[in-house]
Amino acid sequence: MLDLSKYQSIGEALKDALDQFANEVCLIEADREREKERLTYREFKARAHLLAKALQDAGFAAGDRASIIMTNQSKWLISAYAIFLTGGTLVPLDYKLTPDEQWQLLKHSSASVLITEYPIWRQLSVAAGRTAAANLRTILVTEAPANADLAGARRWEEFRGEGEPIFIPRERKDTACIVYSSGTGGRPKGCMMTHENYLEQCVALTSIYPFWPGVRYLSILPTNHAIDFMVGFFGPFTCGATVVHLRTLRPEYVREAFPKYKITYVSLVPLVLKNLQKGLQARFDALPTGKRMFFNALVGINKVLTKRRPRLGISRRLLRQVHEAFGGELLAIIVGGAFTEPQTLQFFYDLGIPVANGYGLTEAGTAITVNDLKPFRADTVGKPLPGMEVRIVNPASDGVGEVSVRSKTVMAGYLNEPELTAEAIVDGWLMTGDLGRFDATGHLQLSGRKKNMIVTEEGKNIYPEDIEAVFESLPAKEFCVYAANYIWPKRSMVKEKLVLVLHLEQGQQFTEHLRQDINARNHRLLNYKRVHGVVLLDEDFPRTASLKIKRNVLAERLASLDSATAVLPL
Amino acid sequence: MRTLEQTTQEVLDLAATHFQLPAGSLAPGDDFFKKLGIDSLQTLEMLSRIENHFGIELPDYEVQGVSDFKTLAERIQSRL
Numbered sequence: 001m002l003d004l005s006k007y008q009s010i011g012e013a014l015k016d017a018l019d020q021f022a023n024e025v026c027l028i029e030a031d032r033e034r035e036k037e038r039l040t041y042r043e044f045k046a047r048a049h050l051l052a053k054a055l056q057d058a059g060f061a062a063g064d065r066a067s068i069i070m071t072n073q074s075k076w077l078i079s080a081y082a083i084f085l086t087g088g089t090l091v092p093l094d095y096k097l098t099p100d101e102q103w104q105l106l107k108h109s110s111a112s113v114l115i116t117e118y119p120i121w122r123q124l125s126v127a128a129g130r131t132a133a134a135n136l137r138t139i140l141v142t143e144a145p146a147n148a149d150l151a152g153a154r155r156w157e158e159f160r161g162e163g164e165p166i167f168i169p170r171e172r173k174d175t176a177c178i179v180y181s182s183g184t185g186g187r188p189k190g191c192m193m194t195h196e197n198y199l200e201q202c203v204a205l206t207s208i209y210p211f212w213p214g215v216r217y218l219s220i221l222p223t224n225h226a227i228d229f230m231v232g233f234f235g236p237f238t239c240g241a242t243v244v245h246l247r248t249l250r251p252e253y254v255r256e257a258f259p260k261y262k263i264t265y266v267s268l269v270p271l272v273l274k275n276l277q278k279g280l281q282a283r284f285d286a287l288p289t290g291k292r293m294f295f296n297a298l299v300g301i302n303k304v305l306t307k308r309r310p311r312l313g314i315s316r317r318l319l320r321q322v323h324e325a326f327g328g329e330l331l332a333i334i335v336g337g338a339f340t341e342p343q344t345l346q347f348f349y350d351l352g353i354p355v356a357n358g359y360g361l362t363e364a365g366t367a368i369t370v371n372d373l374k375p376f377r378a379d380t381v382g383k384p385l386p387g388m389e390v391r392i393v394n395p396a397s398d399g400v401g402e403v404s405v406r407s408k409t410v411m412a413g414y415l416n417e418p419e420l421t422a423e424a425i426v427d428g429w430l431m432t433g434d435l436g437r438f439d440a441t442g443h444l445q446l447s448g449r450k451k452n453m454i455v456t457e458e459g460k461n462i463y464p465e466d467i468e469a470v471f472e473s474l475p476a477k478e479f480c481v482y483a484a485n486y487i488w489p490k491r492s493m494v495k496e497k498l499v500l501v502l503h504l505e506q507g508q509q510f511t512e513h514l515r516q517d518i519n520a521r522n523h524r525l526l527n528y529k530r531v532h533g534v535v536l537l538d539e540d541f542p543r544t545a546s547l548k549i550k551r552n553v554l555a556e557r558l559a560s561l562d563s564a565t566a567v568l569p570l
Numbered sequence: 571m572r573t574l575e576q577t578t579q580e581v582l583d584l585a586a587t588h589f590q591l592p593a594g595s596l597a598p599g600d601d602f603f604k605k606l607g608i609d610s611l612q613t614l615e616m617l618s619r620i621e622n623h624f625g626i627e628l629p630d631y632e633v634q635g636v637s638d639f640k641t642l643a644e645r646i647q648s649r650l
Contacts, residue, residue, distance in 0.1 A: 527603040
């Protein structure tokens with residue numbers, strides 16, 4: 001691994017890595033059963049230099065912003081490196097957002113370059129929001145069909161400069177990426193992540209979960225997400241490891257990838273891990289009685305032998321078939337993006353497959369705590385990573401309070417939002433909005449959320465404020481969307497729901513027609529953003545002088561209602 | 571060449587078979603997340619069956635944000 005302490009920027013570190021590991025394979029890209037591409041670090045560098053030179057020729061300069069909206073693939077990482085090499089700031093956006101949401105963030109970030117895939121561009125180019133992003137000068141699309149109408153974009157594959165690009169150095173304090181932690185309908189929250197944030201995070205994470213040449217990381221979480229950017233790009237690249245991309249995430253192809261590419265690490269969101277658990281459990285249950293009893297006995301032996309620490313050699317021999325299905329070389333499944341239920345973590349650990357669960361948020365530079373497996377504890381999110389100071393603010397008698405963090409990995413702030421930044425970072429401490437406590441052994445246990453946000457099992461952050469747009473002009477006096485946990489704190493990190501609080505006009509009834517109207521609007525939202533119930537409140541919402549709803553005051557008022565009877569199902 | 575109606579019907583039949591539901595129990599406008607109680611991953615599983623049936627390849631992004639059978643059938647139709 002490179003000694004990252006001597007580097008100033010992501011670009012500088014990657015530049016050295018590409019030379020140091022020139023002959024190692026850095027990327028494998030597969031589509032269904034076909035392997036599309038396999039690149040060494042030397043080949044990666046050659047491709048990226050063509051793009052970097054063309055960007056420089058087009059006037060892209062230090063501090064300019066370039067956005068990538070792509071599914072996981074080689075061209076994502078090649079483009080990102082070209083941006084860093086030329087001193088740019090990367091704005092990775094979620095390809096799953098709607099075109100108008102993407103335009104809003106392109107505008108907010110003032111990106112001058114957009115790199116995207118043709119099918120995404122086809123939708124983006126005709127969306128109404130296009131006129132908003134006035135700064136955008138260069139649009140590059142990949143894999144456009146021969147006769148395609150590019151609607152003002154250029155082909156990524158043909159955007160090549162002649163000669164070598166000039167490396168533009170950046171300092172540690174400079175912004176490397178603007179990462180949108182959420183927020184589209186209301187106030188976009190663009191986390192300004194510095195080069196130092198990434199360099200420090202990489203050192204901390206690889207101290208516990210190391211990479212080296214020969215390690216194969218299966219990249220499934222979207223690369224725009226902080227976790228995959230770190231463990232599916234920067235981390236493995238600075239260690240000479242290989243990243244495997246799949247162009248389709250159908251479960252059967254993902255399953256095949258493990259044995260085919262002898263995967264060492266993979267990152268998953270809790271939902272996918274849970275599905276994997278269900279699938280395996282069904283297979284175990286289908287075994288004939290005798291075999292099932294024998295298998296359960298082996299799992300029992302494995303549990304005893306791995307009580308203090310993972311012993312992969314033993315687990316692989318004891319439970320050979322299970323491990324072979326995962327390729328036989330899997331060291332750990334990294335799970336992140338949302339809270340994972342302890343029972344799921346324990347299930348995999350008992351099979352001899354450690355799950356590296358942890359806790360983090362984009363604002364803190366990915367991970368704050370990680371399970372160090374010494375010993376494995378399913379009921380906690382692990383201990384703080386090296387370099388992380390974590391404290392519990394205003395603890396109650398049971399020790400539970402708000403988790404706050406101070407570290408070199410904490411973002412510089414939210415782009416163009418000094419007030420939001422001041423709320424989030426107080427005296428150098430990042431207030432996470434999550435509630436938790438430390439146990440006697442120094443493990444962090446999370447127990448709920450303080451902020452008006454939910455995180456789905458798919459790792460999506462949802463701010464109720466963003467949902468409200470679809471309920472505009474609903475025939476009612478006023479309304480407000482909440483995370484139910486925010487009103488009625490449950491001390492739970494799972495099964496969170498959104499509710500719509502309605503104040504009807506005087507004499508108005510909650511009719512079937514109104515219910516249908518709400519359902520119809522609800523359906524315009526992606527399924528994970530939908531509200532699950534309605535709360536009727538027959539009084540005016542408290543508002544500020546500028547007539548904004550005082551969410552916290554209204555929530556306190558609602559908390560006096562009984563959640564069991566107050567929430568009407570839709 | 572199939573009509574959109576034929577494609578839609580075949581998609582409904584395939585989905586019903588995949589999720590072991592009686593034939594005719596699904597309608598084009600049904601939201602499959604709500605009607606079938608499935609998540610996006612299970613939708614992807616259903617897609618492979620559909621792909622094999624129609625002999626096409628539907629990239630994952632084509633089904634992003636699609637939650638009803640009618641829209642899904644339209645996406646398939648455009649690739650037939």
